[in-house]
Amino acid sequence: MSTKIHLEQYLKTTKxxxxxxxIGLQELLIAVANTCTTLSDEVAQGALIGLLGSAGTGNxxxxxxxxxxxxxxxxxxxxxxxxxxxAGLASEEMELPMPVQGxxxxxxxxxxxxxxxNIDVNVSIGTIFSILHKQNPIAALQNSDFLxxxxxxxxxxxxxxxxxxxxxxxxxxxxxxxxxxxxTGQFVLIKDRVEISPTTKEFAINMSNxxxxxxxxxxxxxxCLDGVTGxxxxxxxxxWIASMVADVHRVLSRGGVFMYPWDQREPNKPGKLRLxxxxxxxxxxxxxxxxxxxxxxxxxxxxxxxxxxxxxSVMLGxxxxxxxxxSYHA
Ligand code: AHG
Ligand code: MN
Ligand code: MN
Ligand code: MN
Numbered sequence: 001m002s003t004k005i006h007l008e009q010y011l012k013t014t015k016x017x018x019x020x021x022x023i024g025l026q027e028l029l030i031a032v033a034n035t036c037t038t039l040s041d042e043v044a045q046g047a048l049i050g051l052l053g054s055a056g057t058g059n060x061x062x063x064x065x066x067x068x069x070x071x072x073x074x075x076x077x078x079x080x081x082x083x084x085x086x087a088g089l090a091s092e093e094m095e096l097p098m099p100v101q102g103x104x105x106x107x108x109x110x111x112x113x114x115x116x117x118n119i120d121v122n123v124s125i126g127t128i129f130s131i132l133h134k135q136n137p138i139a140a141l142q143n144s145d146f147l148x149x150x151x152x153x154x155x156x157x158x159x160x161x162x163x164x165x166x167x168x169x170x171x172x173x174x175x176x177x178x179x180x181x182x183x184t185g186q187f188v189l190i191k192d193r194v195e196i197s198p199t200t201k202e203f204a205i206n207m208s209n210x211x212x213x214x215x216x217x218x219x220x221x222x223x224c225l226d227g228v229t230g231x232x233x234x235x236x237x238x239x240w241i242a243s244m245v246a247d248v249h250r251v252l253s254r255g256g257v258f259m260y261p262w263d264q265r266e267p268n269k270p271g272k273l274r275l276x277x278x279x280x281x282x283x284x285x286x287x288x289x290x291x292x293x294x295x296x297x298x299x300x301x302x303x304x305x306x307x308x309x310x311x312x313s314v315m316l317g318x319x320x321x322x323x324x325x326x327s328y329h330a
Contacts, residue, residue: 024085035079072112115243126245150280150301212263
């Protein structure tokens with residue numbers, strides 16, 4: 001059997017577009033991975049350590065926080081404090097960004113715990129992270145520094161806490177996956193060129209919202225439901241885990257389309273999912289694996305954010321399906 005490659009080794013030896021990974025970025029990624037290792041252990045214990053249930057507090061998104069939302073957020077903040085290249089961080093769970101070193105090359109944004117509604121029912125959840133290049137590393141951190149499009153990401157990834165704890169990572173030159181070896185505490189490389197097939201017969205969407213969707217999304221899904229005798233001439237299958245991290249992990253693993261589109265329940269909100277913590281990092285991964293992402297009008301990573309907690313309509317996955325969805329929106 002060939003030797004196992006650990007995350008640390010991988011970061012030290014790999015080249016992204018011909019260049020070595022800067023030490024500051026390596027340190028930051030290791031710090032995030034170590035925190036996720038701790039989180040993975042805690043998630044696995046659940047009720048045994050009193051981790052389930054609501055925290056009784058609310059967040060800036062207008063959501064009730066689960067205990068694990070708060071714990072994951074605190075662990076991540078603590079875990080990256082020593083990272084010398086990290087100027088500051090921002091989280092789904094905090095209204096304002098938080099300075100770390102104040103100056104430095106990178107900004108870290110995260111959804112500390114994705115899939116809150118699945119915590120108490122023992123279904124896969126995860127952590128999503130996005131690392132932006134700070135535009136002026138030596139200038140003191142300002143909140144507006146975070147308002148960069150997804151094109152400014154130096155790295156992005158997620159860790160899914162499922163039957164296995166698996167990390168997907170992109171440094172802008174393809175996508176790799178690591179699985180946590182719980183015996184050694186090391187993330188071990190399991191896939192080094194993740195590719196999403198351009199075609200698929202699988203889609204993921206919360207079907208209970210169908211009556212609220214815009215016409216292009218209704219049309220797309222109804223055509224999928226028509227099956228082999230319909231315009232699409234194939235039988236589609238549907239999967240919905242309700243943790244974006246797990247739904248996107250499936251798309252990266254075997255293709256498919258994930259959608260959380262705008263809907264008319266909240267006509268003035270562009271969507272439910274967050275651009276900076278969810279849509280951008282996932283779009284970076286999907287694009288790097290040969291897939292695509294859109295909000296219907298624009299490629300997600302091209303959107304210039306106006307607000308840290310900005311929301312967005314999300315459709316991502318197999319390229320031909322995303323192109324079809326885009327054409328229905330044109
Ligand atoms: P979060 O737990 O970070 O707030 O995100 C939840 C999101 C996302 O993970 C998932 O795709 C979606 O909410 C699920 O929404 P439904 O409740 O409509 O299924
Ligand atoms: Mn939330
Ligand atoms: Mn989330
Ligand atoms: Mn979350």
